[in-house]
Amino acid sequence: MATMIETPGVTVTQNEGAGGTGERSRNLILNMGPQHPSTHGVLRMVLELDGEVIVRATPDIGYLHTGIEKSAESKYYQQVVTLTDRIDYLAPLCNNLAYVLAVEKLLQLEIPRRAQWTRVMLAELTRLNSHLVWLGTHALDIGAMTVFLYCFREREELLKIFEMASGQRMMTSYFRVGGLALEPPLGLLERIENFISYFPDKIDEYEALLTKNSIWVGRTKDIGYISPADAVAWGVTGPCLRAVGLPLDLRKDSPYSSYNEFQFEVPTRTEGDVYARYLVRIAEMRESVKIVRQALEGMPEGAWKADAPGVTLPDRDQMKFSIESLIYHFKIVTEGFNVPAGQVYHAIEGPRGQMGYYITSDGGPKPYRCHMRSASFANLQALPKMIEGRLLADVVAIIGSIDIVLGDVDR
Numbered sequence: 001m002a003t004m005i006e007t008p009g010v011t012v013t014q015n016e017g018a019g020g021t022g023e024r025s026r027n028l029i030l031n032m033g034p035q036h037p038s039t040h041g042v043l044r045m046v047l048e049l050d051g052e053v054i055v056r057a058t059p060d061i062g063y064l065h066t067g068i069e070k071s072a073e074s075k076y077y078q079q080v081v082t083l084t085d086r087i088d089y090l091a092p093l094c095n096n097l098a099y100v101l102a103v104e105k106l107l108q109l110e111i112p113r114r115a116q117w118t119r120v121m122l123a124e125l126t127r128l129n130s131h132l133v134w135l136g137t138h139a140l141d142i143g144a145m146t147v148f149l150y151c152f153r154e155r156e157e158l159l160k161i162f163e164m165a166s167g168q169r170m171m172t173s174y175f176r177v178g179g180l181a182l183e184p185p186l187g188l189l190e191r192i193e194n195f196i197s198y199f200p201d202k203i204d205e206y207e208a209l210l211t212k213n214s215i216w217v218g219r220t221k222d223i224g225y226i227s228p229a230d231a232v233a234w235g236v237t238g239p240c241l242r243a244v245g246l247p248l249d250l251r252k253d254s255p256y257s258s259y260n261e262f263q264f265e266v267p268t269r270t271e272g273d274v275y276a277r278y279l280v281r282i283a284e285m286r287e288s289v290k291i292v293r294q295a296l297e298g299m300p301e302g303a304w305k306a307d308a309p310g311v312t313l314p315d316r317d318q319m320k321f322s323i324e325s326l327i328y329h330f331k332i333v334t335e336g337f338n339v340p341a342g343q344v345y346h347a348i349e350g351p352r353g354q355m356g357y358y359i360t361s362d363g364g365p366k367p368y369r370c371h372m373r374s375a376s377f378a379n380l381q382a383l384p385k386m387i388e389g390r391l392l393a394d395v396v397a398i399i400g401s402i403d404i405v406l407g408d409v410d411r
Helices: 068-072 077-084 092-107 113-142 145-166 188-210 214-220 228-233 274-298 323-335 375-381 383-387 392-401 406-410
Strands: 002-007 010-016 022-032 044-050 053-060 342-350 353-361 369-373
Touching: 044 392, 053 383, 053 392, 068 077, 068 369, 077 092, 092 113, 092 342, 092 353, 113 145, 113 188, 113 214, 113 274, 113 342, 113 392, 145 188, 188 274, 214 274, 214 392, 274 392, 353 375, 375 383, 375 406, 383 392
Parallel strands: none
Antiparallel strands: 002 010, 010 022, 022 044, 044 053, 342 353, 353 369
16 A cells, blocks of 8 residues: 655655555655756756656646647738748748648649759758757757857858848748749859868867767767667657667658759667767768758759749749739738648658648638647657656756757647
8 A cells, every 4th residue: 555645846655565564765856947958948847756866757848839830820821931930940941841842732833843952952951050059059968068169150150041042040931832932042052062061070070079078978878768669659750760770761761842862871870879869960960961962063943933823922023014923912912822622741851850731721821720740749758768767967968869949849
């Protein structure tokens, strides 16, 4: 027979054996967050501790809830793009891509190859941007401050590239239904080429500081293990899944936006710990550089948006002498465009895993339902499996290793 006696911060469990003697164990309930500086967002963890060992870990989410899914239902399809930037705010272009591909599937739009290749190139630069933020903050959590400064040095150049293309550093809204928001400006490809020419050497710098560093290895190796079976059962995707040896990557397994035309590998490890997740993301950055280089070398000529009057905005030059173009522009901006009735789901491989959009259309200019399948939310479900049985000192390293974005979790 067991009785529970609760006091603030402490749970006392009293067990009565057959001989009538009571065995008492005291477990501490520790409230970690919701403003803890190393939870990569506003996350609360309720930890039950037996000494320094974590007996139970319970994530408590919802502190960053924005109602984006419901907001999308009151916006025209082209207006929803600006909302998708703010879900996973470290990978806005990837969110743009997942959403516009879903809408384009309903519209049965054929996207020009130049637009597709540009989308691939910028999506991979976004992956680099996201992984750099992850690596810098993850290293800082564990005590490696220099890596943080190095990663943000390279990220700054990526943000300047995004600003050059779209006019915005972070919330770019550059991918639109039918193609791109603007024609890529002169000099953009040259700037990207300059970046990827020196970036592999920067990855070498990060590895020189961390990969064989005894302190880093000690804080990450054999920490936060999850088995392949548990990873699949909890819906884990992305680098966290590939770190247990499962090479699932939608860019390979279900190619979209011309990814089938690019040559790259899908890095995997089998250890399933914090260190393996680090190595997978480092290798992914090298593969992203390969994809960007191929996009630069083989970038097709031609249109950067689909020829779809009533869906894509006409060129501003045409509006100066064509009343029809001016009318189309006015109607799309003020009334939106109708999307055929139906349901569609489309997923992409984002930096954190599978980001998908389920859209229901009733034939009008606004989504009847817009639901996001976020990688961070699914990956966070598996966090207790990685934490329970570990020491309290390992919690921050494990949370950092799954690379959650709380805007992606709460929406």
